Amino acid sequence: MPRDDDTLFDALLARDPAYDGFAYVGVKTTGIFCRLTCPARKPKRSNVVFFSCRDAARDAGFRPCLRCKPLAVARPVSGALEALKDRIKDEPDRRWSAADLKALGYDPSTVRRAFQREYGVTFVQYARSQRLGQAVNRLQQGGTVLDAQLDAGYESGSGFRDAITRLIGDAPVRTTARRILTAQWLDTPIGAMLAVADDAGVHLLEFAERKALPSEIKRLHERVGAIAFGRHAMLDALAEQVGRYFAGRLAAFSIPIAQKGTDFEASVWAALQQIPIGQTRSYGELAREMNRPEAARAVARANGANQIAIVVPCHRVIGADGSMTGYGGKIWRKQWLLEHERRMAQTSSQS
Template sequence: MLRDDDTLYAALLARDPSYEGFAYVGVKTTGIFCRLTCPARKPKRTNVVFFSCRDAAQDAGFRPCMRCKPLDLKRPTSDAFETLREKIQVEPERKWSAADLKNLGYDPSTVRRAFQREYGMTFARYARSQRLGVAVSRLQQGGSVMDAQLDAGYESGSGFREAITKLVGDAPARTTGRQILTARWIDTPIGAMLAIADNTGVHLLEFVDRTALPTEIMRLRNRVGSICFGNNPMLERLAEQVERYFSGHSACFDVPVVQRGSAFTTMVWEALRQIPPGSTRSYGELARLIGRPEASRAVARANGANEVAIIVPCHRVIGADGSLTGYGGKLWRKQWLLEHERRIAATLSKQ
């Protein structure tokens, strides 16, 4: 249900992302409709009208904004961001310089900020992570340390060893033949996610700005030993299912999940996966469902320890009074995910 106009106008002024895809604003003086997160100058309260969907805005005669592109499923990003990301995917071993960016017509500082916004790291770090991923893959396949070092763009052997150690938790010469977890970015309408998996299943799926993410990565690295950017069939399968989820075609996942926890924590995680999409449970209800009605606080801790977002749907747990309560991926995303799943459930029930 669309919120009252005063609430939506306040969200417009704040560029609140929690309404992304669920509310749009039409500007009477221009005949254009936008996302509430549009970076354009904000219109006066008397000059706006709100809509619950894009079709309603268009039916009312409003044209889509060329700046925030409300007809696109994904949030708009700069042309430089999209172009450079594609180029890195095609040439993951390329070492980029500021001169390369300028030759393409891009300002290096603008590119740096664009990647920082989406991935929490600069363009240089993003490109280097992909090069290191290729280098580690070659080491695992028996390639020489020197070849891998040069492929990654390092002239200094010590610099390369340090970078590899930080990324995968081991020195290059000891990487050959080891089982390694693979990481990749997955873009969604509400922000980039980091996925880490191997052939057995998904070990981590988190929004990139989750405060606990560095700790979770370190814990996973200490437990498993090695993590490297790259790709594998499990990550491809996961990316496809995440895409279907965010496009509204399905709220179900069948990729295997690999998480380690106590017997109690594992029981809570399994109970989370039994909550139907479009529904919520309180911590107390979840405690009763697992036969531990006195353990609502322990359930909350286990809920917060989940490292596989969306698939293990900890966002479907709310306070006893109906409040959203804590969510490591940020409360606005929790609200977005719940509303998104309600719409998916409503759509599927009509089919």
């Protein structure tokens, strides 16, 4: 990733998220340093100086920006988003409305955009998914349909049955006989990820903005089983490992992988996990390492079919000329992940 001052200034003007955490800008006229993604008005080229880390900016006498919070590990998100997520967690059975948001002092349209931007769903949809997940979990644990209905906040039994049927494809009274996958949102420094798992392991881990996510969820539902939001020990373990990875303290994941594919796809996904952190491969190189030198295109297709991002590191595959090839989670995230891992590998080699 180029880091000369002219490139960094262009990145500052574009608010390029690929440099978030890897470059900071100090504004001489204010004495403040910021992320390159800071939404504040952009300074003149002559009034800025760039730093490779936060400590260097502070050592030079710059103070952290209160708006973009460069000292925080996670990128700043809407305060309403964080506060309302906590409210949903504290009141999982509540049926939220626009009037409720207004009563708390929030603008419903602003909240809707914040959740849509971060998770791909509105606030009401997010809250409903958590509530229905609670209800499905209650039924799976042997609770009655009436209890689950009341927990989910439905006054109408038919309305509850319809909602559960849409969610898991079966009537509530029969959910105990169905395999249910559990979903959770994981927040990371580069965006929210949807995680889906069961006792066998992780079935899906994708960024919320991935265009193929809806079709991946549909395929997972058809191949494995219904999906409901809730708590699961496998997801707790995944969240802990993902958190350590983004903090630079985990180079290899140990969480079980349970995604289903053809034998060839599974062999490609296994080969991806063998690429050392801080290194990359082209499709041709990966095919040769698998003793399938003629299968570079098939390797590329299998790489694209992977639906467990980061843990199965498809982002470590680049073009034969070193270029960034397509990445469903967006190219800037691929650049970010590769730079993050390059630094982790460098730190490990020096220790």
